[in-house]
Amino acid sequence: MKAIWSILFLSVLAMFESECGPVKKFSYSQDCENRKFRDSLIVRYVDSGAEKLPYYYNNPAWGSYLDSVISICPNVASAYQLKAVPAIKNGEYSKAYRLDEKAAELDSPQYVSYLGFLKCIFTKDYTGAIIDFNRAIKIIPGGAEMDHSFYFYLGICYLELGKYRDAEANFNKDIFSQNRGDSTGDIHFNSLLYMGITKSENNELDSAEIYLKKCLHIYKQLPEANYYLAFIYKKKKEANLEKNYLEIAQKSILGGYSMNEGNLYYVNYPRQITLYEVNKQLSVIEW
Amino acid sequence: MKISIIFLLVLLIIYSSVFSQSENTDSSTPYHTVNTRKLIHVLDKVFTDTTWSSSFQPDSVFVYYYNVRSKYPESSETLRGEASEYLLNTGLQFSGSGYITFRFFIDSTGHKLKRTEVFQTDESYRGYYFQDRLVWILYEFLNTLHDWKPAKAPKGYPPFYINVMTFKIHEGNLVNIIP
Numbered sequence: 001m002k003a004i005w006s007i008l009f010l011s012v013l014a015m016f017e018s019e020c021g022p023v024k025k026f027s028y029s030q031d032c033e034n035r036k037f038r039d040s041l042i043v044r045y046v047d048s049g050a051e052k053l054p055y056y057y058n059n060p061a062w063g064s065y066l067d068s069v070i071s072i073c074p075n076v077a078s079a080y081q082l083k084a085v086p087a088i089k090n091g092e093y094s095k096a097y098r099l100d101e102k103a104a105e106l107d108s109p110q111y112v113s114y115l116g117f118l119k120c121i122f123t124k125d126y127t128g129a130i131i132d133f134n135r136a137i138k139i140i141p142g143g144a145e146m147d148h149s150f151y152f153y154l155g156i157c158y159l160e161l162g163k164y165r166d167a168e169a170n171f172n173k174d175i176f177s178q179n180r181g182d183s184t185g186d187i188h189f190n191s192l193l194y195m196g197i198t199k200s201e202n203n204e205l206d207s208a209e210i211y212l213k214k215c216l217h218i219y220k221q222l223p224e225a226n227y228y229l230a231f232i233y234k235k236k237k238e239a240n241l242e243k244n245y246l247e248i249a250q251k252s253i254l255g256g257y258s259m260n261e262g263n264l265y266y267v268n269y270p271r272q273i274t275l276y277e278v279n280k281q282l283s284v285i286e287w
Numbered sequence: 288m289k290i291s292i293i294f295l296l297v298l299l300i301i302y303s304s305v306f307s308q309s310e311n312t313d314s315s316t317p318y319h320t321v322n323t324r325k326l327i328h329v330l331d332k333v334f335t336d337t338t339w340s341s342s343f344q345p346d347s348v349f350v351y352y353y354n355v356r357s358k359y360p361e362s363s364e365t366l367r368g369e370a371s372e373y374l375l376n377t378g379l380q381f382s383g384s385g386y387i388t389f390r391f392f393i394d395s396t397g398h399k400l401k402r403t404e405v406f407q408t409d410e411s412y413r414g415y416y417f418q419d420r421l422v423w424i425l426y427e428f429l430n431t432l433h434d435w436k437p438a439k440a441p442k443g444y445p446p447f448y449i450n451v452m453t454f455k456i457h458e459g460n461l462v463n464i465i466p
Contacts, residue, residue, distance in 0.1 A: 058350075098412070124455055265356060267466040268362060268466050272363070276362070277361070
């Protein structure tokens with residue numbers, strides 16, 4: 001009797017399969033080349049999965065969701081980049097860059113400049129970042145990363161390497177990319193800040209003062225602009241002005257003002273200061 | 288005579304073993320003795336110390352310094368200057384280029400806990416090992432920093448957060464500090 005029931009069940013199953021057709025088999029070569037299919041994996045495993053986890057990317061399960069995407073389609077660049085997020089923020093650079101380099105290899109227009117950004121801002125690898133941003137400029141001329149042109153980051157890299165002429169040339173390109181040569185056009189305050197610091201490092205104090213004042217005209221509380229302007233007045237032996245700008249920097253930091261860059265919580269931007277440096281300078285003003 | 292020689296030898300062994308243990312456990316050891324200490328390898332992880340006394344397990348802590356806005360309250364440049372001076376005062380010279388990262392816990396009193404994980408890479412971010420002595424000196428420098436923001440956590444949650452500090456080394460010299 002049991003055998004009869006089994007045969008009957010299998011026959012019904014066979015009928016059902018023949019009606020509905022065979023189950024569609026996953027094919028890497030076809031589906032993973034399809035953008036829509038790849039995006040659907042991100043929706044399923046990231047938007048509806050990893051991003052719903054408590055503690056977000058610091059949840060130990062975060063990587064497993066991205067591994068699911070990668071195991072289905074190893075060519076989804078964003079899966080590698082997302083998997084690297086906790087590693088770059090938490091100091092595991094070997095792991096982070098292995099993944100981010102894979103993302104850049106799979107989707108250069110999207111991730112080569114991101115790689116340069118990580119090297120410039122996170123791991124202070126200025127030589128490496130210059131290579132990546134020059135590559136990014138060839139792929140996307142006029143491109144931007146994290147709200148700034150590629151030239152902005154190149155300027156920072158050259159500034160930190162002590163190559164002030166190259167830094168200035170790149171900050172000029174960055175500024176031109178924003179105002180297209182119109183001197184009345186809006187410019188990001190941090191472009192002006194870094195140009196001011198570059199001029200100051202190059203001992204062009206008057207020019208540095210002009211850029212930092214332009215910067216403060218846009219964002220008068222910016223602690224770094226006040227601090228470096230005070231430094232110029234220190235060099236010019238104008239102690240009253242030095243004290244004045246240091247006090248503004250102090251008040252601004254206590255009031256919660258900062259460089260307003262998206263990654264400030266994770267990492268200090270080059271030349272970023274804290275209350276410690278301002279107080280220290282205030283304590284040693286030479287009258 | 289034979290017995291007293293054996294007795295003296297045993298005493299000598301015990302003495303040397305106690306002496307080396309005290310060097311291994313004291314985190315305030317001055318830099319000139321740190322070369323005798325060993326990093327602890329546990330599976331694929333490396334630690335300076337694995338001491339842990341809280342009822343909350345270390346792997347139950349998911350709050351990082353950036354979640355609680357707690358980078359060390361000095362600029363990277365200031366920290367680099369202080370650490371470079373510390374390194375210089377050892378009178379030792381080092382080689383190698385890359386990154387040495389310490390990952391550690393800060394408690395509710397703003398103290399750094401002993402359990403510290405170490406990551407090392409070369410300049411191309413591949414796995415690498417610097418001279419142990421350099422790692423220990425930088426670790427001792429880290430132990431001189433005392434202005435960490437205390438951790439705050441609701442009742443029932445681990446009263447710690449995780450902080451990270453990386454030393455960027457180029458040809459044996461300290462060139463930058465992250466964050």
